[in-house]
Amino acid sequence: MFDIKDLYQEVIVDHNRSPRNFGKLDPAGRTLEGFNPLCGDRLTLYLNLDDDHISDISFDGHGCAISIASASLMTEGIKGKSVQDAGTIFTDFHELLTDSARVIDLAGMGKLAVLAGVREYPSRVKCATLCWHTLRALLAGDHAPVSTE
Template structure:
C-alpha cells in the first residue's frame, strides 16, 4: 500500500511541477475564471470547441499543488472528448471527490483517481474541484467568475 501511496504522490507532484497545457490558448472560443478564496487558488481555463468536441484546452493561474495538479490532469483527460463525455467525466470526478462511497468508473477517470484521497480533507476538496467547476462554467458559457464559496 505504501508503494501505491508513493505513486499517487509522485503523479500529483509531477503535474504540479510540470503542469500539462499550462498556457494561454489564443484561439479559445470558451473560457472561464475561477477563484478559491480559502487557499488563494486562481485559474483561467480556455477551451477550443469544434463540432461538440474539445479540440484543445489549456489553463493559466496560481495555486496550491492540488489545484495545479487537478487542472493539469483535467486538461489531459478532456482534450479530444465530446462535450457530453467531458460532462460525464466531470460528474464522475465530482462524485469521486465528494462521495467516497460513490460508484465511480475509475477507468474513465484514469490518473484522476489519485485525487480521491482529497475527500478525507474537506478543506482541500475545494482546491481539487476549482478547475472542474471552472471547466463546467466554460462549457456552459457563463461570464461570471466561479468561486468555491
C-alpha cells in the first residue's frame, strides 16, 4: 500500500527545509513569477543562459513542501543542461505526474523521481509542476506571470 512517506520522502523534506539555489540571481538575464491562485503558492525564477545552456538558475518564494522541493530539485536537475534537454526533462516529469499509462524510466530521471508519489494526489500535481510551467514560459521568453489556473 502507498505510504504517506512515499510522498514525503526524506529528499523532499530535506529540499523543503534547505532548498538549493534559493535566492535572487544578480544579475539575472531573465526572471519570471509563477503563482497558484488556489493555494497562494508563489515563486520567482531567475535564469542566466550561455548560448543555449542554462548556466545558472535560482528561485525564491513561498509554498508547500512539494512546491519548494520541486523547484529546488528542478534547479539542481537542469543547471548546466541545454534548453532542449531541459524541455525533455519537463515532458518526462510532467508525464510522470499526470499520465498514469505512460511507463517512465525512473532511473533516468535522477532525483526528480522522488516526486513520483505526487501522482497519487491529483490535487497536489500543480504544486509540483508550478516551477516547471514557470520555467517553460521563461525559456520561451514570456514576460507575463504564470498562473496554474
